[in-house]
Amino acid sequence: MTAEPGAASPPSAPVPPGARGATRIADRVVAKIAAQAAREALPPLPAGAAVPHATVVVNQESARVRVHVELGYPCDIGAHCAAVRRQVAERVGALVDMAVAEVAVQVERLHPAPHGRA
Template sequence: MTPVNSGAGEIPRPLGAPPPGERGATRIADRVVAKIAAQAAREALGAVPAEAAPPHANVAVHHDAARIRIHLELGYPADIGSRCRAVRRQVAERVGTLVGFEVPEVAVEVERLHLPKALGAARGRTR
């Protein structure tokens, strides 16, 4: 046993054992990665229609890699391609930075386009 000075006295440690801060494992739940991904998508989108549901994510983590699917709603008209690219880039960067996972895939699913209120009212049915 080798004594370790912890400031409150000596704590014996088996010879060859790593210090306490270097032992153990960290597991980050898929739902935590999904929350980070959804927040990153919100950051990338900026303003969205008030009636749009906030982005949400599904995540599959295998070893140190996360495959992410983001579901979101956009206003119409919108440059869907550039908005989706911005979301993919932000999600991959944020998850990689905060969690330390490789992000080989970020699939973006646009579930709904929202018409502006004025345009929607003008095109609505009347009796």
């Protein structure tokens, strides 16, 4: 049985709100979240150190993050970098519901302690 031309089609069921549209979070927003997470993971910055900054590449629901940090010297560089990786992956995942495929930490500079301090 075929419908006659010009006959009204049956009403379709409404689309639930969760299935409508799309959400896109800009790379720069994810980068700001990653940079803030890196600041949270590190001890207070030495005098003259730049705050951490991040660059991000988002591919669908996954992000690759590169975080640039400056650290005090001497310090356990490996432990600081591991803390940054953990914090960035956790915060980006929690705040933007995005998988973090990679967090690369790049130490840009070491700042020696001022003379006379132990």
